[in-house]
């Protein structure tokens with residue numbers, strides 16, 4: 001049997017991809033992949049006032065970066081195109097005419113002034129939501145024709161029948177009910193000839209044979225209008241699933257003011273796409289267990305619309321960071337090497353000739369200690385240059401009057417090394433500790449400070465091995481000269 005699961009991500013191009021949009025796109029993608037369906041990208045660009053140059057390209061770039069490849073879309077085509085609403089105007093016009101003919105829509109010639117007056121009157125009466133008063137519904141056929149001939153600007157409105165219960169099922173919210181008396185006679189075609197979101201969305205979802213409409217909760221209140229349209233056309237409704245709102249930690253709606261909301265911002269800050277996807281997947285969904293670490297294929301496997309939650313999902317950056325660290329650790333050293341080299345190109349290390357072998361050593365030493373790829377540089381500068389300063393706290397704690405003497409002994413012993421593997425450094429240090437009859441700690445702490453300038457970092461002998469015998473000796477000598485107590 002032909003597979004009929006078809007879902008779409010239908011963004012309006014605002015200039016960037018919002019993380020909420022990424023979540024919507026991801027859930028659609030996961031649902032399609034899980035069910036062997038098709039995932040479609042449709043650009044809803046009928047609001048000419050909101051047109052932003054380059055916005056569609058940015059969106060496509062962000063989706064591609066995230067790994068959400070679609071099966072049909074504006075740049076790749078498909079059997080149901082065009083996939084840009086601005087290229088489908090004649091289609092909307094034809095269906096709007098059909099609605100007029102069936103009495104489900106009507107021409108409205110009211111001026112802005114009249115609408116404003118109506119608004120003010122209704123405000124005075126404390127009507128909660130401004131509603132058009134169906135004034136133009138009473139125009140006769142002749143009156144309408146006359147106005148059309150005179151080229152008086154018009155819109156086309158939905159003719160909503162009052163006192164009806166609009167009921168639909170939503171996979172997430174279950175049974176949803178609206179009273180049609182609260183629904184405005186929505187404009188379907190604007191005076192510039194463009195359709196509104198509602199009309200274009202319904203027509204396209206029908207013509208593109210969309211089986212499931214998966215979108216953010218902010219569209220829930222538009223759904224009764226859509227349902228009225230489906231019924232007016234006599235079309236089968238798709239299955240609806242409205243995803244919970246994204247919230248700031250203070251439970252307010254996720255907004256630009258409180259932090260980054262664009263996928264591009266996170267990408268530019270160095271978040272891995274795997275981590276961002278994993279994080280966004282958990283904003284409103286879990287498989288019913290405690291599992292939090294997911295790769296894309298595992299998400300596809302585990303995802304279901306039925307396990308999407310109803311309540312708002314808090315955007316917790318701490319969790320995103322820890323997922324980033326975890327995804328980084330799951331990458332092979334070779335994969336990290338490629339990412340690190342990109343990072344190096346952008347840094348002041350670009351001119352240094354760092355070999356892949358050397359960087360791989362740094363990666364294996366630091367992998368468990370970083371959250372971002374950039375921290376293979378910033379958290380361990382000492383792998384690339386000798387320390388410029390030494391952590392004061394550690395000097396106070398670990399640098400004693402006899403430290404220089406102890407370290408000189410270490411220099412002697414290190415100089416004698418023919419091999420300088422980790423074990424060689426380790427036995428040399430053990431030997432010195434024994435001879436001096438002091439604990440190893442008394443050597444290790446100042447030694448770390450001398451070679452790295454810091455009090456924490458990877459294993460001591462890893463550090464010595466990576467830096468190499470000559471560099472280690474040089475740094476100890478320098479520290480003895482520079483650190484004064």
Ligand code: GLU
Nearest residue numbers: 010011012044201215219
């Ligand atoms: N164009 C709407 C948006 O920008 C699409 C909403 C929907 O998926 O129906 O999100």
